[in-house]
Amino acid sequence: MHYTDRRDAWDAYRDIWQRITNAYEIPPRRSQRDCQIAVAARLVWERDGVEFLDTTAYAWSGDLVLVEVLDHRIRSNGVWVHKSDVRRRPARER
Numbered sequence: 001m002h003y004t005d006r007r008d009a010w011d012a013y014r015d016i017w018q019r020i021t022n023a024y025e026i027p028p029r030r031s032q033r034d035c036q037i038a039v040a041a042r043l044v045w046e047r048d049g050v051e052f053l054d055t056t057a058y059a060w061s062g063d064l065v066l067v068e069v070l071d072h073r074i075r076s077n078g079v080w081v082h083k084s085d086v087r088r089r090p091a092r093e094r
Contacts, residue, residue, distance in 0.1 A: 013072040018046040020069070023079040027061035034059050041067040042085040048073070057086060 022044040037057045044050050059066040064080045 016073050017075060018048065018073050020044060020074065020079050020081075021046055022081055022085055024064055024081065026080060027064055031061045032059045032066075033061065038089040039065070039067060039086050040089055041065075041069075041081060043069065043079070043081070045073065054089060 020043050022042070035057055039055060039057045041053050041055050041057075042050065043053055053067070053069065056068045057065050058068060058078065060083070061080075063083050065083050065086045066078050066080050067086060068078045070077060
């Protein structure tokens with residue numbers, strides 16, 4: 001497969017990449033606990049500001065929660081945020 005189309009390249013969206021300023025470093029794997037919980041997460045984008053995202057929490061570690069973020073503005077599929085930026089979604093919102 002040849003990546004001749006800019007949309008197919010791994011860095012195709014580099015012009016819109018931005019940091020999530022309330023994201024934390026990845027905690028040590030030994031401290032992480034897996035889960036799968038429907039949540040609403042508060043993300044603070046470097047340029048775009050605050051966003052509330054209905055998503056899934058896939059792990060937790062102490063006061064941090066790993067939430068899924070499928071967005072072209074970041075290069076990964078998730079970020080670790082503080083538990084105060086996450087709330088469980090009620091069953092009617094899932």
